[in-house]
Amino acid sequence: MSEAAEAGGAGRDPESVSKFVEGFAAQLVEAGMQRMPARVFAALLSSDSGSLTSAELGECLQVSPAAVSGAVRYLSQQHMVSREREPGSRRERYRVHSNQWYEALTNREAILKRWESALREGVASLGADTPAGRRMSETLAFFEFVDGEITAMMERWRVHREKVFGSP
Amino acid sequence: MSEAAEAGGAGRDPESVSKFVEGFAAQLVEAGMQRMPARVFAALLSSDSGSLTSAELGECLQVSPAAVSGAVRYLSQQHMVSREREPGSRRERYRVHSNQWYEALTNREAILKRWESALREGVASLGADTPAGRRMSETLAFFEFVDGEITAMMERWRVHREKVFGSP
DNA sequence: TCTTAACTTCACAAATTTGTGAAATCAATG
DNA sequence: CATTGATTTCACAAATTTGTGAAGTTAAGA
Structure with missing residues (x-):
């Protein structure tokens, strides 16, 4: 199983995970959040590790790096995700804590x-x-x-x- | 003093009342509310009687009857204003309760x-x-x-x- | 029942928002 | 310090949202 498959939280049915992500994001949107931040947040929430890289988010949500960038900027301003630089790589990870x-x-x-x-x-x-x-x-x-x-x-x-x- | 003057809550400086209305509405917008409902709600909140007619709202906010109509529909769906038919007239009044x-x-x-x-x-x-x-x-x-x-x-x-x- | 004031609905134009591709910036490694 | 993978910024096009004028409904009063 490729690492890309793991990324979206796909130890399980990717179909229904994506359905959750979109559904939950829609609820957040209805409550006033912008679409892309909502989708990113939902995606992170449904990942097993609770953290994804920009590339993984883009892959999982089918959006450009630019869109991910904007969304995570917003989310970290709102203190809804934290960003961590992976020491080994030049990638950045975005993380939700359950609290x-x-x-x-x-x-x-x-x-x-x-x-x-x-x-x-x-x-x-x-x-x-x-x-x-x-x-x-x-x-x-x-x-x-x-x-x-x-x-x-x-x-x-x-x-x-x-x-x-x-x-x- | 004309009834139109009373309408906007102008027992006081209409200038600063309007400034409050727009400022408070802007805060509500920032919290996720649509602009027009926010403005209507703020206008009602700042009126002495706590209630205004559609025409008074249009006058006070400088918008068309259609815009008022849409806004009050939304607000009453959200239970943020109640509508009351004035028995004497064919006008409708929209009201906020402080609670x-x-x-x-x-x-x-x-x-x-x-x-x-x-x-x-x-x-x-x-x-x-x-x-x-x-x-x-x-x-x-x-x-x-x-x-x-x-x-x-x-x-x-x-x-x-x-x-x-x-x-x- | 007819008239008419008031509100609502609808189609559309204007303005705003959203997401993209491309260029620019940044930082880790050789 | 050059290279290169990764993220951010920017200008723009597409899509959505917002408010208007005009036509359509509704109901009060004659």
């Missing part, structure tokens, strides 16, 4: 923060004593609450996770 | 559910005993955990909210 989702969630928190500051401006410019200002204050309070809760939730997840899956 | 964000969050939960089922398929097709399968199982477990936590969080929010803002 990388925490980082993604953390990133959503950054979005929340920006919403919050936009709302604060809104309250300021509309006046805290106007009906609109009050509505926005409440919205703001909601987001602040959610923020705090998410932090606490992640703590609980780590505990839960350790109980179920063991340490790291 | 409408819960609905939006609930909608995100629906997305999570779809992710979960996609992951379950993935585990099935890759095999639960493969490395990739195990990674996906853990991811799946994470989402299931988050799901449950969000429900609990909303309960706590209702309590918190009542303490700070009073009942409804």
Whole structure:
């Protein structure tokens, strides 16, 4: 069996793996992610090693190196994959950790923060004593609450996770 | 003062209100929402009554009735605005409730559910005993955990909210 | 029932986004 | 330091998305 076959995570039926990749990517797209990053992420997630090279990704998704490059740049900015230079070769590997989702969630928190500051401006410019200002204050309070809760939730997840899956 | 002036939420400086609307909409867009729905939602959020007619929205955002129509259709599908027929007139009003964000969050939960089922398929097709399968199982477990936590969080929010803002 | 204001749908034009090939850049090895 | 395999950047073409005007529906009031 060629190494290319291993690449896509094809210890199993490559057909159904690809079906998963495309299906899951489509869900991510629906949630707002760009298509190519979504496909790359899904491909990595379904690989046995959890890491693929640029060439393997291109092969597996039938896209150009340029497309892979753009996608992994985006994904690593979002902390959804990490890049590692293989010491022996001049290839680069892109990797997902199963807990990388925490980082993604953390990133959503950054979005929340920006919403919050936009709302604060809104309250300021509309006046805290106007009906609109009050509505926005409440919205703001909601987001602040959610923020705090998410932090606490992640703590609980780590505990839960350790109980179920063991340490790291 | 004309009713048109009231419409945009212009008991205050229309300039800075519009600046908020566009700024907040831009944040929503960055989080994945389409532009027009985002602008409409922001406009409603910044109106004193919390509700505007189609014509008022078009005026305030400088867009055609068709664009408003498309945007509010999307927003009501997402449960982010409710539509109400004014009994006296043949106009329709679109309304945000300050707690409408819960609905939006609930909608995100629906997305999570779809992710979960996609992951379950993935585990099935890759095999639960493969490395990739195990990674996906853990991811799946994470989402299931988050799901449950969000429900609990909303309960706590209702309590918190009542303490700070009073009942409804 | 007829009229008419208001909203919706549809086809299309404009603008934006997406992915490619080719050239440029980078870095590991001889 | 030259070579060469690998990735990134860039300009462009294709595809998709977005918003408009105009025609089509719907329902309130005469």
